[in-house]
Amino acid sequence: xxxxxxxxxxxxxxxxxxxxxxxxxxxxxxxxxxxxxxxxxxxxxxxxxxxxxxxxxxxxxxxxxxxxxxxxxxxxxxxxxxxxxxxxxxxxxxxxxxxxxxxxxxxxxxxxxxxxxxxxxxxxxxxxxxxxxxxxxxxxxxxxxxxxxxxxxxxxxxxxxxxxxxxxxxxxxxxxxxxxxxxxxxxxxxxxxxxxxxxxxxxxxxxxxxxxxxxxxxxxxxxxxxxxxxxxxxxxxxxxxxxxxxxxxxxxxxxxxxxxxxxxxxxxxxxxxxxxxxxxxxxxxxxxxxxxxxxxxxxxxxxxxxxxxxxxxxxxxxxxxxxxxxxxxxxxxxxxxxxxxxxxxxx
Ligand code: SAM
Ligand code: SF4
Numbered sequence: 001x002x003x004x005x006x007x008x009x010x011x012x013x014x015x016x017x018x019x020x021x022x023x024x025x026x027x028x029x030x031x032x033x034x035x036x037x038x039x040x041x042x043x044x045x046x047x048x049x050x051x052x053x054x055x056x057x058x059x060x061x062x063x064x065x066x067x068x069x070x071x072x073x074x075x076x077x078x079x080x081x082x083x084x085x086x087x088x089x090x091x092x093x094x095x096x097x098x099x100x101x102x103x104x105x106x107x108x109x110x111x112x113x114x115x116x117x118x119x120x121x122x123x124x125x126x127x128x129x130x131x132x133x134x135x136x137x138x139x140x141x142x143x144x145x146x147x148x149x150x151x152x153x154x155x156x157x158x159x160x161x162x163x164x165x166x167x168x169x170x171x172x173x174x175x176x177x178x179x180x181x182x183x184x185x186x187x188x189x190x191x192x193x194x195x196x197x198x199x200x201x202x203x204x205x206x207x208x209x210x211x212x213x214x215x216x217x218x219x220x221x222x223x224x225x226x227x228x229x230x231x232x233x234x235x236x237x238x239x240x241x242x243x244x245x246x247x248x249x250x251x252x253x254x255x256x257x258x259x260x261x262x263x264x265x266x267x268x269x270x271x272x273x274x275x276x277x278x279x280x281x282x283x284x285x286x287x288x289x290x291x292x293x294x295x296x297x298x299x300x301x302x303x304x305x306x307x308x309x310x311x312x313x314x315x316x317x318x319x320x321x322x323x324x325x326x327x328x329x330x331x332x333x334x335x336x337x338x339x340x341x342x343x344x345x346x347x
Contacts, residue, residue, distance in 0.1 A: 012288045018074045019314070021287075021321040029276035030076045033062055034092060035084040036281050039115055041152035042140075044178050044207045047214040047298075048152060057282040061091060063301055065098045067279060070310045072102055077109040084281065087119040093126045100130035114138070114176070118154065128169040137163055142178045150183070167198065173262075175202040181222040185230045190236070196258030203248050204259030224262045231260070265268025276320065285314065285322035 019027035038046065059067065068079060068243050079099060085090055102108040113127065117137040127135070138158055141147050147156040166173050177184065177197045184204065195202035204227055207220050228251075231237065236254035248261035271288075278286045283298025295317040300310050 019071075019318045021075065021318050023321075025275060025321070026027050027271065027275055027287075027318050027321070028076055029078045029080070030068070030071045031080045031082050031276060031278045032064065032068060033083050033279065033281045034059075034081055034086045034095065035089040037088060038083060038085040038116070039088050039118055040085065041156045042116075042138075042151065042178075043150055043215050044220055045182065047212060057298070059185060059283045059298060059301075061098075063094050063283065063298070064095055065254060067283065067310070068099060069102065069299060070307060070314060071252055072107050073307075074311055078112070079108060079110070080112045080114060082114040082212040085118070086113060087115055087123055091128070093123065096127060096130040096132065100132075105133040110134070112136070115162075116151075117159035117162035117166075118153070121158070121165040123343075124162065124171060124214055125169045127166075128171055128191045132171065134172040134174070135166060136174045136176050136178045137166070138178075139163075139191070140180065141183060142194055144186070146183065146187075150180070163198075173198075173200050177198055177202060177204050178207055179222040179224055180205045180207065180220050182219075184222055184227055187273065188227060188231055189234065191229070191260070192253065192260060196253065196256035199258070199345070201250075201259040201261055203263060205263040224264045228262060263334050274321075277321070285317050287317055293317075293320070323332050 007272070019127050021027065035056055035058065040046075041048055041050065052059050065088065079100075081092075081096070083089070096111070097153060099108065099111050103111055111130070111204065113132060114136045115138070117139065120135075120137065137159065139149055142156070144156040147159075148153055163173055175191065177187075188204070191202050204224055206222070206224050228237070235256075237251040237260070238254065240252055241248040242257065248263045250259050250261050252259060274288075280286070283296065283301065285295040287293055287295075295313060300313045304310070333336050
């Protein structure tokens with residue numbers, strides 16, 4: 001376990017939120033990227049030959065914990081560990097254990113993980129022991145050849161084993177699938193059956209134009225209203241009022257009793273009730289996934305040991321959180337809306 005440094009700083013009561021932006025949105029949800037590296041190279045996320053951050057720029061595990069604790073003190077109650085692939089970061093379970101202690105102390109309400117699942121079989125029981133209850137696993141296809149091609153080399157069997165291991169230790173698993181033209185319409189039924197047979201929600205996500213991946217985004221882009229129409233021609237869907245504070249809209253499938261989510265950053269903007277911010281593995285705070293705004297919290301942490309300085313930097317950044325993104329996938333072959341990749345920002 002990492003050092004159990006004192007609370008320091010302002011320290012809000014559990015449940016109170018000090019992070020309120022100028023539009024009155026309460027920021028309670030932090031997505032913390034612990035690495036920009038990954039064992040896969042998904043075609044919508046990375047280029048085949050990615051340049052990763054210099055190691056000196058990566059936050060240490062101690063710095064990641066310090067940062068998380070500062071956000072928790074300012075009112076963040078939900079923390080998602082992401083990347084890159086979080087489970088390839090060396091000794092990452094030390095960070096989970098330290099953050100699990102925040103759960104135990106009642107300072108944090110939920111600790112979750114987004115993973116590609118390739119290393120999940122190894123870490124599922126440790127995650128459960130650290131207090132993780134729910135995880136998202138990214139899985140775009142159940143066809144091993146297509147999986148290998150979409151991930152540029154990944155083995156589907158590892159992910160399926162990982163999902164089994166996670167479920168067997170009691171983790172609730174959600175499946176995330178990026179909707180891709182030419183693949184997902186044909187894959188959707190299998191993914192729905194696979195997920196619902198195991199009481200898992202499957203959520204389809206529109207591709208976002210983040211970073212150059214060496215693949216044409218127009219070729220990949222499948223608007224989710226098209227996918228939904230296709231699914232609806234075979235399954236009986238009814239809209240659910242369920243909102244999780246996130247961008248997904250949910251439907252119930254009458255035939256399975258299971259749930260499908262749709263995340264549509266391009267066809268429907270979801271910014272008005274956004275309650276989340278992201279920190280990259282190098283400590284850059286992005287208060288909006290789709291804007292260039294950035295505050296270097298690593299620089300603040302490395303120049304001062306004072307928790308109050310770090311909290312002030314966080315507060316100042318939240319105050320000017322942008323109203324929303326303006327993603328467009330442009331038919332004229334425009335460059336990506338943002339130069340940074342999803343794997344760097346933390347999905
Ligand atoms: N490696 C982990 C994984 O794949 O789950 C965590 C990081 S990954 C960047 C987080 C999520 O972002 C994944 O569900 C992935 O499918 C999604 N993602 C990556 N690039 C995307 C893009 N350009 N548009 C939409 N979703 C994307
Ligand atoms: Fe890796 Fe996740 Fe990006 Fe795929 S989506 S390349 S698994 S970070």
